[in-house]
Amino acid sequence: MKRWIFLLGLIALSACASPVPPTHQAMPEKIGVPHFVDSAPNNGDIFAVAPIRVVVNFDVALGDASAITVTRDGAPLALGALTFGLHKISMAATLPRDAGDGAYVVKFKACQADGTCPEGQFAFKVDSKIKNSYADFTGNRTITIRMKDIKFVPATIVVSVGTTITWLNDDAVDHFVNSDPHPSHNALPALNSFTLKPGEQYSFTFDQPSEWAYHCSAHVPAKMVGRIVVK
Ligand SMILES: [Cu+2]
Known part of the structure; x- marks a missing residue:
């Protein structure tokens, strides 16, 4: 019984969780293969x-x-x-x-x-x-994304090629900037940071047009994720 109440609580919590950008939806299950x-x-x-x-x-x-x-x-x-x-x-x-x-x-x-x-x-x-829901920073040479309340702020942005993005840890816990996917972090390996302690910052310059998905590997269940459209 307790287990059911716990599960219902989890479902209720996930239903009213803070809004996540519309970047993911349920799709047919992938066909798994060994390894x-x-x-x-x-x-x-x-x-x-x-x-x-x-x-x-x-x-x-x-x-x-x-x-x-x-x-x-x-x-x-x-x-x-x-x-x-x-x-x-x-x-x-x-x-x-x-x-x-x-x-x-x-x-x-x-x-x-x-x-x-x-x-x-x-x-x-x-x-x-x-893309209408992404913050548009095209033309800016430098942008700062804050890591605050276990989120990237702003989480979804559009920038021009050559823009340097600085992530600033404005939280009381350690964060990371990690390329998707998790845990391999290798869609854009150069993006990966070391541990960013409170107050520390990390910069990366995007030189390839694409949409780059990233996350904080310490806060995957909390969906601390971001997207950067480079054009
Ligand atoms: Cu984090």
Whole structure:
């Protein structure tokens, strides 16, 4: 009985939690494959601008026959060559620049040491209308994002290429700036900060047009997340 009351409380809490930007919705469950860890985009992400690449991470090395394909509204996209990350536990494919609005499905084949190549997939959406809810800082050379009350403020912004963003920890607890996905943090590895103690700050200059999703790895359950459209 107590357990049910606890669960109902959790549901009530999540229903009235502070508003999160409209960047995620439920989508069909991804098809899991052995040794899959995470992906960027995350399954179910909604972006205002199409990301420039997709990344899929595993906890074992991948074989050369591994592959990624991406469709938008069912039509295949021409991707850049598949690249493998360090130790071949990640693979990435580049999308056409500004690939446009639509429903994207990423299918991947993850060849493993036992000779099998299990296939999985995940989905995300691009809807340029949600950019209206992002704070527009285009033309500014420097921007400060505060880390306050376990949130990035502002959480969703648009900036120009070459803008330097400074994150300032204005909270009483440690925070991080981490590239999505969690826990691999490798869609944009250079973005990752060290621990930011209260009062400390960290800067990064964005030089690739895309929409970059990031989070604080100390506060994943609290959804301390942010998005930066670079154009
Ligand atoms: Cu944090």
